Amino acid sequence: MCELLGMSANVPTDICFSFSGLMQRGGNTGPHRDGWGITFYEGKGCRSFKDPNPAAESRIAELVQSYPIKSRAVIGHIRQANRGGVCLENTHPFTRDLWGRSWTFAHNGQLSGYKKLPVGQHLPIGCTDSERAFCFILNALTEKYKRKPGNMPAVFKYIATLCDELRAMGVYNMLLTDGEYVMAYCSNNLHWLTRRAPFGEAVLKDQDWQLDFHKETTPDDVVTVFATQPLTINEQWYKMAAGEFTLFCQGEQIL
């Protein structure tokens, strides 16, 4: 199994604290030694940091932990390979372009029979079930919408029905963003929490680090964090149900 990390915020926010907790699970407190990646959006642009090497030993992960990139949408992933070898093209998250936006996707779980998923022109580059599921979603979107749709929440509702199909093929926890919206879909293991004023202190589960968000934020900040397992021990994380999906924009839940 892998671990997912995501963020949706109404102001550019750094994710160093949460990322630092997650990275410990990449070969240190967790068994996820088969690479990691994280994608940050800044405006409509995004940049990814990826490494097929264990996160806990990665110099690039070290840089990302200490270099506060401020973003309103983030998706990260640490991998324990089950389908597809350990190499860069199989390392999440995956980013592809659609409708003049960069879409970023990460998956935790395992699918059977995924090679039959129709992908049209959206051919996978690597050989994971995850990338193929992403290509399947993009292909279904381009089939259904001939041009860029105006009502994006309706698009994400349609994506949720595609996720239902994927969940029927195995375990399918997913984070997906177009840089504006962040969608989470739960098969068996996904949590989120929203931090807003009054901000308190948070204590990481995987590392000796606590952070007083009151000192780091302004009263109007709204920041939602998604994670496979809660990253902190003293906050109330919402555990998603099987088959549940949710959509956030600027930190706020809208579906």
Added chain:
Amino acid sequence: MCELLGMSANVPTDICFSFSGLMQRGGNTGPHRDGWGITFYEGKGCRSFKDPNPAAESRIAELVQSYPIKSRAVIGHIRQANRGGVCLENTHPFTRDLWGRSWTFAHNGQLSGYKKLPVGQHLPIGCTDSERAFCFILNALTEKYKRKPGNMPAVFKYIATLCDELRAMGVYNMLLTDGEYVMAYCSNNLHWLTRRAPFGEAVLKDQDWQLDFHKETTPDDVVTVFATQPLTINEQWYKMAAGEFTLFCQGEQIL
């Protein structure tokens, strides 16, 4: 104007030496302060490092200079903005998927009338002439080839005719790769050189650094480097002519 950097090699090779020279031009020995980026292929996968901040001051550039990522195909770029603001979505190189490969593109120059270039479903994310030219090429390829073509050199010959069209709209120096082939197209300013046995010493133009490639290589290594301006002072760089294109694979010129 911007500066381009590229590499094609028959063995995974690090580009730290050349990149280090180029980065000095990003705000130090050159005026290219408006961001930089570099994309490395490892197998079919690729990863990019990008920053809209000046290269000479970037902590990420510092990491890339000291962290030898070994690759057989690389494209890098430092930017002096002319079309499109300084932001991440306008930062080269641009990477998009086609036919189950990641294609990476960087442009030096300036185009007029580029907003009329047809791009079909390949909508740009940012607002540069460069990204639009890339989308124009991808759209023309998907129009001409209904499925992944077998004869890739013929595809690059067709791309060269598209580059001729783009050159008629202004200045168009380009590097393009699918991770296997590296293509260079010259409008007015592009050089390359191939290093192979017997290897000698190279002295960087922009920084006090010389490297004895004899110590860093094996006798079978073939490494071609592309750059807007020669990066070393004691080697013979080939200066491309206006409208000339060339195609390399595994370090060797094939077209």
